[in-house]
Amino acid sequence: MNLDHVSEYQRDQWVSFKAIEQACRQLTDLQGQELQESLSTYVEFREDLAAFQQQYFGAFCRDACFDSGVSACCGFESIITFFADQVLTYLLSTPDQVAALFRRLEQPNRTSNCVFLGDRGCIWSLPPISCAMFLCDKAKQHGFDGNPHALAIWEEFLRREKEYTHPTQPVLFDDIESYFMLLGVDSPHMYFHHGPGLLELKARADL
Numbered sequence: 001m002n003l004d005h006v007s008e009y010q011r012d013q014w015v016s017f018k019a020i021e022q023a024c025r026q027l028t029d030l031q032g033q034e035l036q037e038s039l040s041t042y043v044e045f046r047e048d049l050a051a052f053q054q055q056y057f058g059a060f061c062r063d064a065c066f067d068s069g070v071s072a073c074c075g076f077e078s079i080i081t082f083f084a085d086q087v088l089t090y091l092l093s094t095p096d097q098v099a100a101l102f103r104r105l106e107q108p109n110r111t112s113n114c115v116f117l118g119d120r121g122c123i124w125s126l127p128p129i130s131c132a133m134f135l136c137d138k139a140k141q142h143g144f145d146g147n148p149h150a151l152a153i154w155e156e157f158l159r160r161e162k163e164y165t166h167p168t169q170p171v172l173f174d175d176i177e178s179y180f181m182l183l184g185v186d187s188p189h190m191y192f193h194h195g196p197g198l199l200e201l202k203a204r205a206d207l
């Protein structure tokens with residue numbers, strides 16, 4: 001595949017998704033099933049988070065951004081994604097959804113928005129955690145001012161997110177990278193193994 005005409009960001013994303021696809025093809029049915037099962041708690045967390053976002057911010061975000069077609073959340077090409085985000089969305093996607101991801105990455109992005117923003121929102125079956133946890137200041141003001149109950153729920157989500165992504169203890173996102181590294185995969189998005197900040201956190205926790 002010649003990717004000279006797309007951005008470096010798209011190339012890196014394409015390379016990671018292709019490596020994940022090839023690694024997953026090596027897995028036996030049982031290994032694939034075990035991998036899926038290891039993700040189930042995180043997927044439940046994401047379902048809870050999506051329900052919360054919809055309840056408290058769905059209408060606000062629709063009016064503020066989506067109806068106007070100006071989603072400030074998705075207005076950057078280079079959104080940071082973890083390798084585990086890519087694995088999760090790959091494993092939770094249908095073959096058509098995977099094909100759509102590759103098609104998108106193989107064409108130049110002529111918009112100023114994120115390359116993954118489609119006509120009906122994000123084309124990831126499970127958007128990256130950094131996107132799912134983002135609330136702009138106006139949204140926070142709308143959702144939390146005068147509503148300590150909603151704020152308390154949100155703070156609990158912030159705590160739960162760390163259980164998967166903050167490597168001061170063994171976390172799923174690190175484990176997923178290790179799992180795929182054993183399958184021979186390397187990726188620029190493996191920040192838990194190549195990112196100085198996360199490596200320092202792991203070292204301080206003796207991980």
Ligand code: SF4
Nearest residue numbers: 061064065072073136
């Ligand atoms: S969080 Fe803020 S920027 Fe993002 S969609 Fe909602 S209103 Fe728009």
Ligand code: SF4
Nearest residue numbers: 074114116117122131
């Ligand atoms: S990955 Fe999806 S949710 Fe995140 S910025 Fe891009 S389109 Fe938006």
